[in-house]
Amino acid sequence: MGVLEDKARARLFYKYLSRVYDTINPFIWNEEMRDEALEWFGIEAGDRVLDVGCGTGFATEGLLEHTDDVWGLDQSAHQLEKAFGKFGKRDRVNFHRGDAERLPFADDSFDAYWSSGSIEYWPDPVAALREARRVTKPGGPVLVVGPDYPKSTAFARLADAIMLFYDEAEADRMFAEAGFQAFEHRIQQRAPGTPRAITTIARVPESGAETAADPIPDPR
Template sequence: MGILEDKSNAQFFYKYLSKVYDQVNRINWTEEMRSEALEWLEFGANDRVLDVGCGTGFGTAGLLEYADNVHALDQSIHQMENAFEKFGKQGQVTFHMGDAERLPFTDNTFDIVWSSGSIEYWPNPIQGLKEIRRVAKPGGQILIVGPDYPSNPILQRAADAIMLFYDKDEADYMFTEAGFVDFHHYIQQASSRSPRAITTVARVPDENIQTHESFAASP
């Protein structure tokens, strides 16, 4: 387990990173990448949407372009305070303090669940994915963005020491263990020198969904 997969370490880390998070984050996870990911989802007029690990609200802002009923959850009050400044505490977004592995929502609540830049900090990502599946409606859509495992051996050792990085095979395993059968992985990258993101789009199983997996690199 990487040092930042410990919840207390992650909270301490974000207490200070939150001051510059938006500037740092947008180098590797850009508005163009966010827009591309949003296009892989199908939004309905009355969809209820959840952003898990919303942080300062970068993903949340993109979701608001497509949906009116947006909920955002994070365990770091320091990150969420930045989001409050953007959206207000009781404005466009309904905010929740909480843990991705113990979501404070009833079953079958959301049509779409989005999580970008959060799974890498979950001590038990399979449990987090199970929770996301639980709170999403049957046939609902899930989008998870995490860091792709680097190919360089030196970077691999550094990545393993910090937090969760995972490749297509590990993503297959995690989503299958969490009960998903219909999912697709995409690779996104801000530039040829930037770290790669692995973005998974999945549907919550129901009796009409057949097993289907694919792996694609974004053009």
């Protein structure tokens, strides 16, 4: 487990990163990548969407272009303060401070679930993905963006010491163990040589669905 896959360390990390997060983030996860993922997400006006690990609200802003019923959750008070400055505490977004592995919402509370740039800090990703499935209505989309596993052996060792990096095979395992049956993974990258994101689009099983995991149809 990487040093930042610890809730207390991650909160301390973001206490300082929150000051420059909006400046640094576009070099890793920019608007073009976010908007492409939003197309795959396929939400509609009026859908209630949960943004887990919302941070300062970069993805939240994109979600609001598609629906006006967005809920944001983050464990970092400092990141949320930045988001409050953009959207207010309850004006355009219902913000909550909380844990991805223990979501403070009832079953089937949301039409869709989004999380970008958060899974790498989850000590138990499978538990958090089960929570995503629990709070999202059957048939609803779950989109998760995380860091793709480095191809360089040396960098891979360093990455593993810091936080969770994973490849498509590991993503298959996590989503299947969490109870998802239909999902696919896509690689996104700002430019050649820059960090790669692995974006998974899953679908919450309908009641009585088969247990075998199959890819979902290409939403493009």
